[in-house]
Amino acid sequence: MRLRNVKGSREKISASAFVIHEPEQQKGNWSEVFGNDNPIHIEIGMGKGQFITTLAQQNPEINYIGIEKFSSVIIRAIEKQDELQLPNLKLIRMDAEAIEEVFEKGEVARIYLNFSDPWPKDRHAKRRLTSRQFFARYNTILKEDGQVIFKTDNRELFDFSLEEVVEAGWNLENHTFDLHNSEYVEGNVMTEYEAKFSAEGKPINRLVASREVKGE
Numbered sequence: 277m278r279l280r281n282v283k284g285s286r287e288k289i290s291a292s293a294f295v296i297h298e299p300e301q302q303k304g305n306w307s308e309v310f311g312n313d314n315p316i317h318i319e320i321g322m323g324k325g326q327f328i329t330t331l332a333q334q335n336p337e338i339n340y341i342g343i344e345k346f347s348s349v350i351i352r353a354i355e356k357q358d359e360l361q362l363p364n365l366k367l368i369r370m371d372a373e374a375i376e377e378v379f380e381k382g383e384v385a386r387i388y389l390n391f392s393d394p395w396p397k398d399r400h401a402k403r404r405l406t407s408r409q410f411f412a413r414y415n416t417i418l419k420e421d422g423q424v425i426f427k428t429d430n431r432e433l434f435d436f437s438l439e440e441v442v443e444a445g446w447n448l449e450n451h452t453f454d455l456h457n458s459e460y461v462e463g464n465v466m467t468e469y470e471a472k473f474s475a476e477g478k479p480i481n482r483l484v485a486s487r488e489v490k491g492e
Contacts, residue, residue, distance in 0.1 A: 285347045285348055285350075285351040286347050288351055288354060289347055289350060289351060289354065289369055292354045292357075292358075292367070294354060294357040294358075294365070294366060294367050295350075295354065295366075295367045295368065295369065296309065296341075296366050296367070296368050299368045299370060299378040300374075300377050300378055302378070303377065303378055303379060303380050303383075304380035304383065306339070306341075306379070306383060309366065310339045310363075310364065310366070312339070314337055314338055314339045314364070315338050315339065315385035315386070316338075316339045316340075316341060316379075316383060316384050316385055317331070317338055317339070317340050317341075317384070317385055317386040317387075317388065318340070318341045318342070318343060318379075318384055318386075318387055318388070319340070319341075319342050319343065319387075319388040319389075319390065320343045320372045320375070320387060320388070320389055320392075320405055321343070321344060321345075321372070321389065321390065321391075321392050321393070321405065322342035322343060322344045322350075322353060322367075322390075323344065323349055323352075323353075323390070323391075323467065323468060323469070324349060324352035324353055324356075324468055325342055325350075325352060325353025325354075325356050325357075325367075326356075326466075326467055326468050327388070327390055327465055327466070327467040327468075328340050328342040328353075328365065328388070329353065329356050329357070329360065329362070329365065330465050331465055332362045332364050332365040333360070333362065334465075335364075336363075336364055338364065338385075339364050339365075339366075340364060340365045340366070341365075341366050341367070341368060342365065342366075342367045342368070343367075343368045343370060343372060343375075344367070344368075344369060345369060345370060345371045345372070346369075347369060350367060350369050353367055354367065372405060372410070372413075373413075375413050375414075375417060376413050376416050376417060379417040380417070381416055381417065382417070382418065382419045382420070382422075383417055383419075384417045384418050384419065384422060385418070385419050385421075385422055385423075386418075386422060386423050386424075386425065387414055387418065387422070387423070387424045387425070388425050388426075389405050389406060389424065389425070389426040389427070390426075390427050390428075390467045390469070390470070391427065391428055391429065391430075391467060391469040391470065392404065392405040392406065392426075392428065392433070393405075394428075394430045394432070394433040396432075401436070404433065404436065404437075404440075405426075406424075406426055406433070406436070406437035406440055406441075407440055408440050408443050408444040411424070411440060411441070411444035411446060411485075412444065415444075415446075415487060418487055420487060421486070421487075422486065422487060423449070423484055423485065423486050424446075424484070424485045424486075425482070425483070425484050425485075426482065426483050426484075426485070427455065427467070427470065427480055427481065427482045428480070428481050429469070429470075429473045429478045429479070429480055429481070430481075431453070431481060434453070434481035434483070437483060438451060438483065441483065441485045445488050446485045446486065446487060446488055447485065447486045447487070447488055448483060448484075448485055449484040449485065449486050450483070450484050451481070451482065451483035451484070452481065452482055452483075453479060453481050454479040454480070454481075455479070455480040455481065455482040456474060456479075456480060457479075458482075460482060
């Protein structure tokens with residue numbers, strides 16, 4: 277469920293120093309934006325920003341970019357940044373379909389997808405962030421050893437995603453249908469949705485996929 281329209285959100289977004297307003301101009305130059313050559317991790321569909329803000333606080337040696345297309349949601353992440361002033365976190369308001377226009381080949385080290393829109397109708401499958409079409413986009417911007425990490429409470433979407441990883445020619449490094457009762461829970465950072473669903477007793481699905489690196 278998305279937030280209702282927040283009055284003045286577009287104006288606040290336009291005025292924020294933490295939002296990259298013309299991200300296409302930074303393609304291939306994100307190290308200059310951050311002022312260092314640290315690895316870049318991005319979250320597509322960051323919601324209110326709890327997850328990526330926590331990661332940026334915990335890992336100052338990594339640069340984070342949060343991507344969200346809804347103004348009424350990204351404004352909450354901006355408010356967090358106004359308070360924390362994290363130098364290793366930038367925000368972008370955009371549709372993920374244009375991601376190849378924003379990042380150069382091999383510029384990103386890791387992609388996080390958390391509780392993405394399931395787009396339940398079959399005709400909308402290619403819009404799912406774990407579709408083979410999106411994995412093709414990720415394949416372009418990720419480093420050779422880059423990863424995609426996906427979490428969801430939606431089992432149907434997760435089953436679809438497991439199949440798409442294989443169809444896209446990627447490696448399925450690991451997966452679990454109950455993250456919080458698995459060996460992979462150590463170090464896990466929860467999103468707002470994850471905390472809510474976990475409190476309700478819903479299992480969280482998680483997978484890690486990596487690019488297929490062909491031998492010589």
